[in-house]
Amino acid sequence: MTLSLPNKSWLKHVIIAGSTMLLMALFMVLFADKAFAHGYVESPASRALLCKQGVNSDCGAIVYEPQSLEAPKGWPAAGPADGKIASAGGAFPKLDEQSATRWSKVSISPGTTTFKWHLTAPHASASWKYYITKDGWDQNAPLSRASFDLTPFCSINYGGVKPPTDYTSTCNVPAKSGYHVILAVWEVADTANAFYNVIDVDFGGGNGNPNPSVPAPTGLTSPSQTSSSVSLAWTASTGASSYEVYRNGTLVGTSATTSYNDTGLTAGTSYTYTVVAVSSNGSKSAASAPLSVSTSGSSATYPAWSASTVYLGGDKVSYNGKNYEARWWTLGETPGSAEVWKLLP
Structure with missing residues (x-):
């Protein structure tokens, strides 16, 4: 019986295939720690x-x-x-x-x-x-x-x-x-x-390089809040003729005094405010230290109260921008003035 050896062409393909697989394996090892991201x-x-x-x-x-x-x-x-x-x-x-x-x-x-x-x-x-x-x-x-x-x-x-x-x-x-x-x-x-x-x-409220001759406002506070508004007050800056008020980094208004009332907000929501002083020639200060303030009430939205609807204990409604929960059965009793309604935070 005579055994025939594989031809050179076949052997060449086997060697090339094996070499390719070896190179691929080596590549995977060398670059296993690369993110491919x-x-x-x-x-x-x-x-x-x-x-x-x-x-x-x-x-x-x-x-x-x-x-x-x-x-x-x-x-x-x-x-x-x-x-x-x-x-x-x-x-x-x-x-x-x-x-x-x-x-x-x-x-x-x-x-x-x-x-x-x-x-x-x-x-x-x-x-x-x-x-x-x-x-x-x-x-x-x-x-x-x-x-x-x-x-x-x-x-x-x-x-x-x-x-x-x-x-x-x-x-x-x-x-x-x-x-x-x-x-x-x-x-x-x-x-x-x-x-x-x-x-x-x-920095500087989006106005480019702030003017160091106009000091940034200090003492930014919020004296009061409602479910839809936040009042702000701050200490006057020397040389300022007006102030820009920023909410979450966006300009929302200006004031010629050291106070501002921001309205149209969402109940139970946190906002971050900064104030920039503006001189009479338009130069602006750096922004004040940020102040985080939350509106009162709940951000949840409940059905509007109706005088003709029967409510059971645990039912929730909204009335005049506030949310209430019924303590027990009620009909026609106005939230905010009847004991049956509990104001929600």
């Missing part, structure tokens, strides 16, 4: 995105891939080295150039702010964290851990869930003035990596 902060626009949009100039290769600022997670204990934070480790060194005038800035106000990420490749996520530079940070030195308050002003545990393509974080941004940098960190859940985006922002 990509994304960038779309709003307020990150430094990298403004490079892609042409607002920032001389940015280098990041203009082609603002979604690729990836480095080991665990910042500030780990992650990009000092001086390479903006570039997430140095792959895009132009981003690490730093001065007070190097980068375009996005206007921002203290208080509730929504950070929107656009994820070109979503991935199971561990957390979203946001840091901001300290007061008095050196604007002309490369970003380092010493530049930032190392306690995040906003931290969201995402529990390993895969986020949507357009993910948003709602955060309370601390009161600042002038130019600051926000570091946004998206930590991937099942790899060793995270994505780092810096955002160049300018």
